[in-house]
Amino acid sequence: MTAVKSLFALDKHFADYPGLTTEADTLYRRASALSAQAGLYYAMFLTETGGDESWPRARDLLLRAHEDGCDQAAALLGIEHERRGDLAEAERAYLLAVDAGEEPPKWNLAMLCKRLARYDEAEAWFAEFGDDDKDAVQQLARVAALREGGPRAADEVDFRLLPGLRELAEAGDARAGYEYAAMLSDWRGKNARYLLRWMEPAAEAGDSEAAYDVAELYAALRRFPLRDAWHRRAAEGGDHHSCHHMGWLSEQHRDYQEAERWYVRAADGGPLLNSMLAGKLKAQRAAYAEAEPFLRIAWEEGEGSVYWTEAAGYYGLVLHRLGRSEEAVEPLEEAVDRWEEDVRSRYDRDDLDLLSRMVRPEKVLEEVEAALSA
Known part of the structure; x- marks a missing residue:
């Protein structure tokens, strides 16, 4: 079992090195023939790295582990059934776990x-957690509402x-299939x-x-x-989040004009960050x-956001270069006051290309003050 636990700790690397999964599968399979506990780890490996064809084997391994008295096996089985929309089977598995004396699956049943x-x-089920459990009390209030x-x-x-939705999806309704999957989507x-x-x-x-x-699933x-x-396909269809992603990706490749075009599209009805x-x-x-x-709206409407100081620095620069130096004083003073903490700290100090492009609000403020005094 020690070897299997050590192998399970490597699961996070299988996505980066998929060639390792074949050898790992062989080791897990051999261990699961000797131990139900090892079978539980093998089932978790299969659900993490395998497709639908691996699910029957993983399910059987979890059932066997539960029958042999392994903690968490039935609860894990319930979670996997719920993730697949098999709700009756999920409930049955959670009840098996509760009958075996496990407390956490009661929450799964309540939800x-x-x-x-x-x-x-x-x-x-929520009442089982008592009045001292704030989350349970909150959920009871939601149920009442x-x-x-x-x-x-x-x-x-x-x-x-x-x-x-699943019936419609199986009949060929693509939108119903999407809505079915979206309901089951696990943020992790x-x-x-x-x-x-x-x-x-x-x-x-x-x-x-x-x-x-779909892009997020592949991520x-x-x-x-x-x-x-x-x-890219989502961005070309107008999705603001994907437009932002394409802007970020273009920046990583130093294609700044392409990044600018994507951020402009993302800013059209999207979050103010994209305007900045x-x-x-x-x-x-x-x-x-x-x-x-773009910078005016980020400055005027973004106060309190993580990007506001950066917007202030660039807005002050723009105002000064447009001959509006008096208006540039306030945003530049805000930027100078918090630039190191709010902006420089978020960027790689060894990225010379980035640093060479970055505005220096304290220098721009000096130019502004000299221009105004003249």
């Missing part, structure tokens, strides 16, 4: 019942919709391999929202060329009149 609108059962007909929050999934990307086959048809059909999510799988290819980035790159190539509206 599952809440998502299925089985509010009496959800309240009973939902019971009264209150709307679900954006992150509260209604699992009752899953069977219908643990079920990325399973979700891809449901999401990709909508992305292939030109749905930019689906293309962005979770550390398949970066595919991540970037899907971000677009304006910054325009200022760096001395397109001051073009930069001004």
Whole structure:
């Protein structure tokens, strides 16, 4: 078992070195024949690195581990079933874990019942955690609000919709497949391999929202060329997040004009950060009149954000270069006051190309003060 645990600790490297998985699979398989506990680790390996064809073997290994008294086996089985939308099987596995004396699966059962609108059962499971558990008390309040007909929050999934969506998806409805996968999406990307086959048809059909999510799934799988290819397709379809990603990627390749074009597209209705980035790159190539509206909105509406000091520095530069030196004083003073802490600390001090392009607000402020005194 010690050797298997050590092998399991290497799982995070398999995405970078996929050739290792074949040898690891052989070692896990041999160990699982000798120990149910090793079988549990093998099942976790299969769910992390294998596709749908590996799931039956992983499921059987987890069942065997549970029957042999391995802690967490049934709970892990429930989690994997839930990630695949097999909710009845997930509930059955969680109950097996609770019957074996495990406490954490009670939370999984409570959340599952809440998502299925089985509010009496959800309240009973949440109540198991007692009045001192703030999270449980908060969830009980949410259940009470939902019971009264209150709307679900954006992150509260209604699992009752899953069977219908899956049926439509299996009949060829690409959008239903995307919505089915989006409901099951795990923000940690643990079920990325399973979700891809449901999401990709909508992305292939030109749905930019689906293309962005497919890119994120490939990111979770550390398949970066595919991540970037899907971000490009999503960006070309107008997705602001993917436009930002393409801007960032272009900056990494030192293609600053391409990065600027993507940030301009991302700024059109997207987060203010993109306005700052677009304006910054325009200022760096001395397109001051073009930069001004992007930096103005970042300066005026972005106060308190992590990028506000940087926006201030470039906005002050632009105003000065446009002959509006009096207006440049306030943003430049703000920038000088916090530049080292808010801006320089976020960038690589050894990146000479970046440093050569960066505005120096203290020098620009000196120019402004000299111009105004003259």
